[in-house]
């Protein structure tokens with residue numbers, strides 16, 4: 001499958017450890033700014049072309065997830081570099097601390113991003129299998145399925161989420177306590 005070959009090649013050229021360091025930094029920055037700690041990077045040919053963290057509380061806009069923030073940067077980067085968005089997106093690897101939600105997973109599909117490496121699962125909103133499987137569902141006219149690689153430095157992502165939910169956050173919905 002062509003997209004799988006691209007995904008493998010993309011990952012092969014990328015230093016996953018280094019990428020994880022950066023995404024963790026973005027997530028930590030979100031945490032320090034009272035946001036759910038999610039950070040991400042989008043890498044195209046060894047170059048970071050988009051990076052983002054949650055900006056939902058800051059902007060009072062529930063769609064400003066890390067992936068959406070990074071996607072806006074990717075579009076700007078394509079525009080500045082005079083490159084075609086579709087051909088760039090088809091070669092992007094997304095690194096994100098938490099499994100993309102249903103909204104973001106749908107956006108990634110529509111943009112034909114072939115591979116997503118994430119830390120921990122998103123049991124409440126996950127769009128890559130936890131709640132819905134947007135990433136691999138057979139859906140007509142909704143972009144292309146993408147490959148997910150989960151569990152990369154998951155514990156660090158979980159620790160940050162736990163720290164966040166322990167803090168008092170006036171903007172956050174009341175945390176639901178879950179039995180482990």
Ligand SMILES: [Zn+2]
Pocket residue numbers: 065066067100101102103104105
């Ligand atoms: Zn999202």
